[in-house]
Amino acid sequence: MTYKDIIDEKTAEWRNGLKKLEDLAAKSTAETRAILDAKIEQLNSAIDSATAQLRHLDEHETVGNTVETKDKILKIFSSIDKDFIGHEEKIPYML
Template identity: 55%
Template sequence: MQSQTYRDIIDEKIEEWQKGLKKIEEIAVRAPSTDRTDLIAQKDKLKAAIEAATAQLRELDEQETVQNTIETKDKILKIFSAIDRDLSKYDDSTPFML
């Protein structure tokens, strides 16, 4: 099995984030008007954070070398975690229960 490059992993994560933004938009459409404005503002803020993270991730990918692979990986994971944490607030999946 061929391993993925950082670029492939980053592209997949960005696609996942875009789907998350669409999910927030769908939630906002169904929300009462009192909540809709807040949801749209939060979505816009999150979209800006994703755009900034995307730029940082692209730059990290371009700067990655054999010498700094581990450091680059750690920075990428930190960015992934920050955005994922913010997006998870809007995840409407049912938690796993025993």
């Protein structure tokens, strides 16, 4: 499995989590919906930014910087995963 495959899988997981939040927001009261909509917007922006960063890291990964790239990828994964805490159970991602 390549970094690209892992990044695609993780991005799909985040998008699925975002969809679940959108479904939850649609069923919520107006006040809760407003809070969830703001959270969804923030997460969507964070996911877009993280995806761009991850693609850049993958494109520039070499034999000489593999460990550094892996650490950066894991840091980005963790930063987005922590935003989903409280909305769904998360298990830390391991490369």
